[in-house]
Amino acid sequence: MMKALLNPEKIAVIGASKTPEKVGHEILSNLIDGRFKGEIVPVNPTTDKVLGLKCYPDLKAYGGNIDLSIIVIPTMAVKSAVEESLAANAKAICVISAGFKEIGKEGEALEIELAELCAAKGARLLGPNCLGLINTHHSMNASFATHMPMCGGISVISQSGALCTAILDWAASRHLGLSKMVSMGNKADLSETDFITELRHDDDTSVIVGYLESIDSGKEFIEAAKETAPIKPIVILKSGVTKAGGKAASSHTGSLAGADVAYDAAFLRSGVIRAATFEELFDYATAFSMQPLPQGRKVAIITNAGGPGIMAADAVELAGMEVCALAGSSATALREKLPAAASVGNPIDVLGDADSGRYVDAVEAAQGDDAVDAIIVLLTPQAMTKPAETARAIAECTNQKKPILVSFMGGADVMPGRDELVASNLPDYPSPERAVGALRAMCQYAEWLKLPKREIKSFDVDKKEVAKIIKSHAADGKNQIGEAAAKEIFSAYGINIPAGGSATTADEAVALAEGIGYPVVMKIASADVLHKSDMGGVKLNLGSADEVRDTYEGMMESIQHLLPEAKLDGVYIETMCREGREVIIGMTRDPQFGPLLMFGLGGIFVEVMKDVAFRLAPLTETEAMDMLKSTKSFALLEGVRGQAGVNIPAIINVIQRVSQLVTDFPVIAEMDINPFLVGAYGEKSVAADARITLEL
């Protein structure tokens, strides 16, 4: 079916119009101007010829089968046009017309109907409310965008049609080739997931570029991206990053996870490279489509001017890469070729009067040097500079083993050189910083490709016990699982909890405490008391039977007095936890991407510094460790200034067990272990407090 959309042989244009400026005219004329090699079938009951082609009143009159039907007629007539297309055996339908979901409920219902009609016949629907699509390698411009781009390796999928027009205009001006351009419109059927899957094995596509405002089926998206990213890079600009999530959160984790955090975690998981701005999107895409990936982070900079060289060096270091010097032997060899005043340090300064030969000498030296992973070439238009000649010479000497990214800074003087660069597959940037930004994205992707195969550990746990506890809460309509039961759940998944139990009388409390051993902690048990500490519902360090008895009685009385409506279920008594580093391990469920795990150092690090990391569950041991390392306070876990480090493996272990728990039980909506107390390496760590919220 995707073949019918992207590589059709027969295309119907329903709504083909004689009137210039009408969209139905533009699409037909674009198809013709793009030299589409298959058959074009214009449909319009008011005329029998359009742009030199025979025009049919309807597809029945045409009589034959078609592959792709482009529909560009008033909203109310679209449905019958879809039916007519399906009757002509169309396997792909593209509805350009607007007036659907974007205008309200009625439109949404209509577009769902269209999708269902197509699905019933095994056809796929693109749009509605879109610009159409382009496949340069099939000479097909089935859009109303005037620019038919050159052939190239970048395929673009976009949720904004207007952005497509801007991209096509820009690409034309830069002589940049594209492969497919798909405007997805309202995504009633076909979405990013389908195209990422389809383009995975498309030989004409080397990079997939996406502009998205939403992802509607998160899990499928991740699956599709995860399969595709190892084969070709996917670069996505996801806008709407600052929209606050509307959902009220009942956990710490929930309140810290903004809507955008889940997208970051999903992209990280699936190897998608996220562009933060429109310019990054194509800065990255051109680098990926034109150059090989770097094997490491060591960057040689070649320049004919000191200033831009320093700018590039600054950007390289700020990006976490390394400005490297040539190895001794290559430096010496280059030294002999360049004038005395030139520098073979890094940046390599070929001087203001550099001709193309000096650039070639420097590029060849860096290319042949094992100490160099990537090359940034900079040029400013000085008196003797020959940008076009230099660009051609660099292109000729590249061996395509290491990425070369270029910035010819200036305007009209360097433009002939910039055009030569693009024509020779050398990505060109308006500033050194932009070139370095693209190189950083290449490094990150190259490192992602080298990650070991993901292996999710499976722990031996008591799943039945957890199911039982959850079932009993669900039966009572309780969506909050309090500390005691939550700890039982974690214990069933092999997470240490303090010895403890529930008591509903002072005598029971004393008996429990005696069994556990002093000192103990007493906490009120009640779903109605939310902030236990504030209500005097937590007493620490009780050292004797008398203290336990007095505290029990005092707590019951005072809390009942403060909250007369609260139903008190006695107390929870447990061993007083010894000191340890407080960390928080939590989960909130994202509507698109599912369970989102959080880790952070406890207390102020979470609440004031917001120093937390998020990853999607299920995760691997490596990913759990990476999660820890991505917090700023990680050094505290390792130990600083003579302080001993903590038992990091214990944290990694618990994160993976939590990952398994929330994967096994999708009914768990949110949870916090806060604090999880981590002792020194080798010591036991323990979930000191916990809460779970169910989605009933």
Next chain:
Amino acid sequence: MMKALLNPEKIAVIGASKTPEKVGHEILSNLIDGRFKGEIVPVNPTTDKVLGLKCYPDLKAYGGNIDLSIIVIPTMAVKSAVEESLAANAKAICVISAGFKEIGKEGEALEIELAELCAAKGARLLGPNCLGLINTHHSMNASFATHMPMCGGISVISQSGALCTAILDWAASRHLGLSKMVSMGNKADLSETDFITELRHDDDTSVIVGYLESIDSGKEFIEAAKETAPIKPIVILKSGVTKAGGKAASSHTGSLAGADVAYDAAFLRSGVIRAATFEELFDYATAFSMQPLPQGRKVAIITNAGGPGIMAADAVELAGMEVCALAGSSATALREKLPAAASVGNPIDVLGDADSGRYVDAVEAAQGDDAVDAIIVLLTPQAMTKPAETARAIAECTNQKKPILVSFMGGADVMPGRDELVASNLPDYPSPERAVGALRAMCQYAEWLKLPKREIKSFDVDKKEVAKIIKSHAADGKNQIGEAAAKEIFSAYGINIPAGGSATTADEAVALAEGIGYPVVMKIASADVLHKSDMGGVKLNLGSADEVRDTYEGMMESIQHLLPEAKLDGVYIETMCREGREVIIGMTRDPQFGPLLMFGLGGIFVEVMKDVAFRLAPLTETEAMDMLKSTKSFALLEGVRGQAGVNIPAIINVIQRVSQLVTDFPVIAEMDINPFLVGAYGEKSVAADARITLEL
């Protein structure tokens, strides 16, 4: 003298050459092509006519006086050319020739000699090793850059000549006007400070743009910038940001202050707007030169496409500004003018088929609405879009009361529109994010302008006492002032220290402790014991005479045993400090900008999170408060989650007293009060430990 440089009437070109491509030929031909209206005096002994002008063998032969002499001859002949120029009464000399400081010691000596020759005659020297200078408003292109820019309000000063060529090329392609362009070369005499001072009252300059790799006289720079910034914006790209400072630091503050921190502090102090990248430099400059400043942070976005509107809204929120909606009445009025499908929310979506009229309606509505401080206009090239017409229409309807920044996204299709925008003083950016970035810089500058006048508090302190302590240390050649004496110094400046004193015998120690009252702390006193705690040289919470005596004897013995070479000066005994929030207040002296104060929460916040703030001394109360607020952990000082806040005024007070101390005593090279213990609001705070390093 600066008039002779920037607005000369007679210019000599020493080294004027007949040979095209020679720099001496280029400069002369650029002067002629630029239609310089004054007299040009070519000097070259080998010819009597160059480019149609009479050429003199030397200035003596010419006989008259000149204002500016441009020297472009081999290095070794430069000195006599300078002498010859001074003899002809030149008040400004520009040495284009290279071969000076940049090649080593000998070259440096020669350029110092040139500067001294000029100074002796009251003349100013530009360069050597530079590209020359341009003043469009004086029709003077005294550089070897081929592009003479259009007249405009942006003046550029650059430490990189090559960057000037790139800027000129770029500005020409964008039809962007410049005022002055000065290549400063080696800055043997004239530097950024001089030009910032000179351009302050230059009516032809509306914005000063600088590219700097170093600032050589920090204090003068700050003075000059501070006087200029309130009159016109100064935007600077300072490169070399990641170069680590080479200086070994003996304080915490010193080790945390990278070389770049001082530049940030200096720019902050003087109102300089720092550009982080080359693109930001001109993104900001064009906004400042073309548009009025915003009165607040509320931004209206006008777009013909949803996607770019969302990108802009994301960028506005991430930049700390506010995406604002029109007030009810303007929204209603605009609603009536736009088609039903348009949105008058924010972004204001004038729809894909918007003509210039709809843009005008939207801009006028936003312009007239008090709820709007600034306007971002976005356009993508869709079927009906008329970029040039739209640009002209927007330009005509602006009332110049609020900044309007524009992004016409695309390539050749929108270029006619972009050219119209620039011609109409509407700054145009290739992406919404770049437009928003420039607007943020405008907001920050506008807010800086509104800051109250800086008033440095002067505390009543015992300066003599401090002078005495420092003098005695200096006399003994001691550059480290230990805890006891350092605390005396701080006490003399009105900073609370714990009650305490020095003892050199066990009996003295006991007597001291009895006087202070138990519990006390005992610390070893020795300049040779650097890490007191690690050596067992700090004992806390001593509660009785016996404990004090035993501890004294034990400490003396064990430390002498561990460090047999150390000279021990007894102990320092003081009252045991009660609990408080630990903060660090420190100072390190930057070689360029002088005393750099640091503030941070103590312990891990400084050491692991590096959550510290730097400001130059002397500072105001407002600046001290701003320093606190710029740390991420500031909320901890205010109090979070039921914890009480601390005595913030006490910290502000001590920072100002330290500021006064380090300003009064330039001999203090570094110092830390670490920790400064801050109690609850109203409680006493105290400098619990302190050290000072002198520059002897």
